[in-house]
Amino acid sequence: MEIIEQLNWRYATKAMNGQQIPQEKIDRILEAARLAPSSNGLQPFEIIVISNQALKEKIRPAAFDQPQITGCSHLLVFAAWDGYTPERIDAFIAHTAAKRGGDPERLERQRQSLMNNFGRMDQDRGYAHAARQAYLSLGVTIVAAAAEGVDGTPMEGFDPERLDAILGLREKGLRSAVIIALGYRDTEKDWLVNLTKVRKDKAQFVTELN
Numbered sequence: 468m469e470i471i472e473q474l475n476w477r478y479a480t481k482a483m484n485g486q487q488i489p490q491e492k493i494d495r496i497l498e499a500a501r502l503a504p505s506s507n508g509l510q511p512f513e514i515i516v517i518s519n520q521a522l523k524e525k526i527r528p529a530a531f532d533q534p535q536i537t538g539c540s541h542l543l544v545f546a547a548w549d550g551y552t553p554e555r556i557d558a559f560i561a562h563t564a565a566k567r568g569g570d571p572e573r574l575e576r577q578r579q580s581l582m583n584n585f586g587r588m589d590q591d592r593g594y595a596h597a598a599r600q601a602y603l604s605l606g607v608t609i610v611a612a613a614a615e616g617v618d619g620t621p622m623e624g625f626d627p628e629r630l631d632a633i634l635g636l637r638e639k640g641l642r643s644a645v646i647i648a649l650g651y652r653d654t655e656k657d658w659l660v661n662l663t664k665v666r667k668d669k670a671q672f673v674t675e676l677n
């Protein structure tokens with residue numbers, strides 16, 4: 468399938484059939500998520516991959532009882548940093564140096580620039596910025612899942628505080644930003660499966676300045 472065909476095929480599935488996604492497909496979807504760009508390359512979020520059914524059952528009430536939570540094969544939780552800290556910025560610079568090497572003075576300038584731009588953000592602004600980076604990776608995840616013929620329902624319909632408590636995220640300096648249920652559509656039970664996709668027309672969506 469070409470990308471436009473894949474994006475027309477996918478939809479935010481409302482009922483999933485519990486079928487398991489092969490591990491190699493999950494691995495490729497997660498690799499695509501990992502390769503998503505982020506502001507300054509900081510990747511200020513992690514992905515928690517939940518395939519344990521008992522844990523999914525526990526999460527469902529915290530997500531307004533949405534059936535995709537338990538009908539999916541894998542539930543991905545995009546957990547963003549709760550803020551930028553000097554330690555996190557230092558760790559990023561150390562990681563960059565280990566992976567790429569490079570001039571120590573240049574790395575120090577990069578560190579200082581990051582400290583100036585992010586190290587001074589208050590926690591709420593830092594979290595909001597980090598969450599935006601997580602959403603970008605979510606977008607790549609959605610496309611990658613479609614390319615694998617896997618359904619994905621992105622979801623904001625959950626109580627982040629309850630989900631954080633279930634997964635112990637706050638203790639790790641993380642906050643759940645958005646989740647995606649990955650699995651396969653239940654064509655019998657999903658009311659949305661045959662409905663026309665609704666999007667703005669191009670004229671309302673794109674302004675061309677030639």
Ligand SMILES: Cc1cc2nc3c(=O)[nH]c(=O)nc-3n(C[C@H](O)[C@H](O)[C@H](O)COP(=O)(O)O)c2cc1C
Nearest residue numbers: 477478479480481533620621622623624625645664
């Ligand atoms: C950030 C985000 C949050 C969403 N939250 C939910 C959700 O909690 N439950 C749900 O069933 N769909 C959710 N959706 C799906 C959207 O309603 C859906 O993507 C949109 O209506 C477009 O339809 P389509 O994806 O089926 O083409 C969410 C989508 C996004 C991008």
